Amino acid sequence: MATYHSGELAVQRRAGLTDQAAFSLGAVQDAVPPVAREFLAQQPMIVVGAADPAGRLWATQLTGEPGFLQVPGPRTLVADALPPPGDPLAGSLGAAGSLRVGMLAIEPATRRRMRLNGRAHRAGGGLRVDLDQVVANCPKYLQKREYHRAPGGGPEPRAVTTGETLDAAQQEAVLRADTFFIATASADGDADASHRGGNPGFVQVLSPSLLRWPDYTGNAMFLTLGNLLLNPAAGLLVPDWATGASLHLSGTARTVWDAAEIARTPGAQRLVEFSVEAVREVPSASPLRWSEPRYSRFNPPVR
Template identity: 50%
Template sequence: MGVYHRGSRAVQDRVGVRAAADHVGRSIGQGIKPVAAAFLELQPLLVVGAADPATGRVWASALTGTPGFVRATGPRQMSVTGGTRPTDPLAAALTTPGTSVGTIALDPRTRRRMRLNGRLRRTARGFAVEADQVFSNCPKYLQRRHSYETVERTPGQPGRGGELSAAQAAFVRAADTFFVASVHDGGADASHRGGNPGFVRVDSPRELSWRDYAGNAMFLTLGNLAADPRAGLLFLDWATGTALQLTGEARTEFGADGERRVRFTVEEVVETPSAVPLRWSPPEFSPANPDPPG
């Protein structure tokens, strides 16, 4: 498959960065290089995005394990030991062979991140992804968390709803990081968004929005949303392990001043207390973060 599809090309052309995107796009390959393989084996967290095969709704989920639970097992293959809980919205997708998945391994300790997108197949110990796209991103807007500890936690029963509660809205407003899953005809993607607390606005219990900060000019996420508005968001409490998963549709608004704002309409909310057995140290905010609007 090509590096870019029509959705990404449309956004690149609108913003006037096609040449820059072509240059950056040369970094996207299908192979997992030794440095990438070594990075994967150090990670206790992997975020996966996909569409539920029954409902078509797009979700992002957090998978965790002892470092080594994610590893390269071939020139183009990443294997994951374990999977999601049966109550996770992505449980069916991650047990369905051929599912298009997007993954991102993000290490707050080093402010490095790696994305691998491809097709899933079942294995005896979990699942594997045959890579179509493998690439790294710069550390821009990524908060540093110097250390983590693994703690004994029993995930709570997921709470479900059709809109954000007051407490969930406060959780979103306080976030400095979230993950976004998106899809297109040829696959899926999982990406990261970061900023100072307040960078995500809660405009109503069923609508969020955030400014799209200047990035690498590829516009993979915004390109996916231009072709298919379905999206999934994942917010993590880096201290308590609570996971807040949202699914809905997202559209990009292009301002006359060149500012871009993504507007997300909530269709379903899933909140799981103590979902992630990792307790991270407090953040050191990225110097690249713009101040959130007042």
């Protein structure tokens, strides 16, 4: 039977949403529902959160032709892909052995998404994931986009850049973003990947090493904030939908409950601050190119 861990329960209590959280628990399963198998088989990408060999959390994406994700059994997901060279999780996901991963299958064109968490094992040129948690998510704050593949495989790859803080161009990319993905893990190391969206500017750059974003009304499960309460490590993926570049950040995050601070941000129920500790920018990381967004009607205005 699905249960919440202590961090999730503590955040639910502090937010005063225990009843709603208890209702939302019905969306947590330990197997992929039959209807979701077709959904997964139609996707050209999936987001993955995991730790690198040094223990840092990162978020990345795997891509392939539709059909590269398969569900041979209700508790197994096969992904026929690995991260590209230079990706911060290329070493972890490409290695032998077991790795705890959080995954998010997301279809921007229909605003559908599904979380799949478990243990990944290298299988040929891809991964086999033994699932222990499957969660259907609501479509709020997802921008609609359609994709196509870059002709000729896209531009010639450029050098991967690394750093400990965001440079000026990277700060601007974060400020323009309407979507990012976040990887967290429980105190026991069970990984999770989730989505955050809003109108451009919803992520604030307070300094080259500090970001802040609003936590909007959701399903009250607090899977991400519950993990952060027990384990502040986190990884962000900010995709460039137009060029296929990926901006990966790793660091720590905390929830801000200060009422005066929250009141300054429209729509915010809480705030999250992320301290950047490592940056990896991978040009041409994805062969997918996406259309201009149609913003979610749920997105609060940005000051």
